[in-house]
Amino acid sequence: MNVPKCPICQQSDIGILDGQCAVCRSCSKSKRCVFQFCLACQREWPRDSSTTKSCMLPNCALRAALLSDTKISDPQSSVRGCPYFRACPGCKALLTHNGIGCPNIVCPHCERHFCFRCLRQRCFGVIHIEALALYTHRLSFFPDDVCPCRVVDNKQSLTVLGL
Structure with missing residues (x-):
């Protein structure tokens, strides 16, 4: 505890x-x-x-869920290490990932697409970044619209979300 x-x-x-x-x-x-x-x-x-x-x-319960220390620990999940709860960057609905498939999800409330790991709208994910690096033969090169897909802490997103 x-x-x-x-x-x-x-x-x-x-x-x-x-x-x-x-x-x-x-x-x-x-x-x-x-x-x-x-x-x-x-x-x-x-x-x-x-x-x-x-x-x-206002939004006490939402903030409390986002401040929770609970992380997704399934080693097979594409969102391993992410906070269990995320707020949709569009409508602030509280969401979680089912752990299956890629980290990109669609909010069932507002239909906004975003990456559960980095919260960016346009993310090619960890697997796609590795493929892109092989394609470009340069591990340090990422085009401006590609995210290295690092897990973002919910505490960082509270201000952005206005919570």
Whole structure:
């Protein structure tokens, strides 16, 4: 089990107040006021909702799923090492990959095509990049529209998605 950490200082010197609400002792001391945050979505707890046990911030559950440490571990999967959950870059729907076939998927909600590994719209995937490298005889050369298909962390995509 992961020890909860403060989203600001990354310290584990926190106290769980009630439900999803936690307080960071280190940040509270340095800010000279009580710093509370949501354990799930890792954002500052709204000051006007101190009587509720559940976070009322928009997209809390979506952010919590995207911040999860769960990764796809099947060694046969083309998306091995990817976060289990992804948000569609188009409509922000929460998706997962079935592990079969290539990493490129189509969102069933908005029909946007994207790579589950790198989240780019135009990706030729790991297998195709190797073939392209053999074709061009240069491993370091990639045309501008080809992605080296590295797994992107969900934390990096939260800002892009506006979450």
